[in-house]
Amino acid sequence: MSGGSSAESTAGNPVAVVAQxxxxxxxxxxxxxxxxxxxxxxxxxxxxxxxSGSGKTTLLRMIAGFQTPTRGTILIGGRPADAVAPHRRxxxxxxxxxxxxxxxxxxxxxxxxxxxxxxxxxxxxxxVAHYLDLVRLAGFSKRRIxxxxxxxxxxxxxxxxxxxxxxxLLLDEPLAALDxxxxxxxxxxxxxxxxxxxxxxxxxxxxxxxxxxxxxEIIVMDQGEIQQQASxxxxxxxPANPFVAHFIGVSSFxxxxxxxxxxxxxxxxxxxxxxxxxxPGLAAQGAIRAEQVRIAAPGGDLSGCDTVLxxxxxxxxxxxxxxxxxxxxxxxxxxxxxxHHDPAEQAPYARGATVSVGWNAxxxxxxxxxxR
Ligand SMILES: Nc1ncnc2c1ncn2[C@@H]1O[C@H](COP(=O)(O)OP(=O)(O)O)[C@@H](O)[C@H]1O
Ligand SMILES: [Mg+2]
Numbered sequence: 327m328s329g330g331s332s333a334e335s336t337a338g339n340p341v342a343v344v345a346q347x348x349x350x351x352x353x354x355x356x357x358x359x360x361x362x363x364x365x366x367x368x369x370x371x372x373x374x375x376x377x378s379g380s381g382k383t384t385l386l387r388m389i390a391g392f393q394t395p396t397r398g399t400i401l402i403g404g405r406p407a408d409a410v411a412p413h414r415r416x417x418x419x420x421x422x423x424x425x426x427x428x429x430x431x432x433x434x435x436x437x438x439x440x441x442x443x444x445x446x447x448x449x450x451x452x453x454v455a456h457y458l459d460l461v462r463l464a465g466f467s468k469r470r471i472x473x474x475x476x477x478x479x480x481x482x483x484x485x486x487x488x489x490x491x492x493x494x495l496l497l498d499e500p501l502a503a504l505d506x507x508x509x510x511x512x513x514x515x516x517x518x519x520x521x522x523x524x525x526x527x528x529x530x531x532x533x534x535x536x537x538x539x540x541x542x543e544i545i546v547m548d549q550g551e552i553q554q555q556a557s558x559x560x561x562x563x564x565p566a567n568p569f570v571a572h573f574i575g576v577s578s579f580x581x582x583x584x585x586x587x588x589x590x591x592x593x594x595x596x597x598x599x600x601x602x603x604x605x606p607g608l609a610a611q612g613a614i615r616a617e618q619v620r621i622a623a624p625g626g627d628l629s630g631c632d633t634v635l636x637x638x639x640x641x642x643x644x645x646x647x648x649x650x651x652x653x654x655x656x657x658x659x660x661x662x663x664x665x666h667h668d669p670a671e672q673a674p675y676a677r678g679a680t681v682s683v684g685w686n687a688x689x690x691x692x693x694x695x696x697x698r
Pocket of ligand 2: 382383384
């Protein structure tokens with residue numbers, strides 16, 4: 327069943343999920359979700375990213391139809407999310423707690439949703455085999471769940487969520503409990519499987535790297551409110567506000583006043599670029615990414631930088647592929663963070679060393695000062 331004209335995005339692609347003016351008020355003080363609005367085209371991979379308690383799970387549960395918004399609407403394929411009985415919803419789900427049946431075999435687990443949905447029993451083995459193949463568990467169908475590794479169990483859960491070919495796949499931090507290496511492998515697996523099937527997917531995580539790696543689009547939430555919806559590159563390059571700049575990537579913040587060419591911090595002119603219109607003289611906040619700040623020996627070559635300042639190294643952290651420097655800038659009365667790649671190329675700057683620091687105007691993003 328396809329909806330009317332409202333079921334199409336401006337780009338003409340079918341819309342899978344739409345939320346409008348969605349609140350969730352548990353009556354405990356602050357609202358868990360406030361005035362959430364977004365739309366997602368069919369076949370896209372959306373990640374909802376935010377710190378713990380920002381309302382991600384609550385929003386996902388409303389999309390799943392487990393909870394009804396206290397205000398606003400969520401439509402899936404044009405129908406209200408909670409209009410269909412749970413076992414008939416065309417929604418596959420994988421949560422952090424996998425809820426697999428430990429005493430059953432892999433294939434029994436994957437067959438379960440098909441039996442619940444009364445699929446033709448003769449079709450079931452072939453479908454199960456197909457989806458176990460997709461998650462690369464073809465040889466494991468007779469294994470019991472508790473005889474599998476954590477990563478293999480994740481794959482079973484994914485196969486089980488996908489086997490009935492849902493319109494929508496919902497993931498609530500299913501990788502959070504895995505160790506880093508396995509988590510990063512599984513992120514790529516999610517991406518591969520999602521691209522292969524083209525199933526519309528909404529993933530919840532607090533891991534910014536995961537959001538950047540797997541998604542076509544990201545929504546950042548804070549305190550129940552959507553802060554920004556953008557592509558990973560768009561979100562990274564053009565954060566809508568200081569919260570997003572802080573939450574994704576490593577940024578340093580400068581507090582000052584807007585001037586014609588940038589930001590005046592403690593009387594020193596810093597070249598920058600305003601994200602919103604900010605009248606000269608108004609309080610403003612600058613954000614600059616650690617990889618956009620350059621570091622050199624005093625008087626070293628920072629030609630091309632629009633702002634160059636002197637500072638002292640207050641700390642450095644070895645991160646393997648790069649060093650992270652903390653450099654105190656007395657003129658600004660603040661400390662900035664600087665990534666320095668390939669540090670083996672030259673001797674690292676010692677703690678206390680005087681260095682030159684520089685950046686380009688386009689890389690210091692200037693936001694209105696926070697009003698909360
Ligand atoms: N059933 C509930 N009853 C009352 N408060 C809740 C309930 N579920 C979540 N909350 C509150 O709503 C806020 C958002 O929670 P949640 O959506 O779980 O955040 P996240 O998934 O981003 O960590 C939190 O303050 C949480 O305590
Ligand atoms: Mg959660």
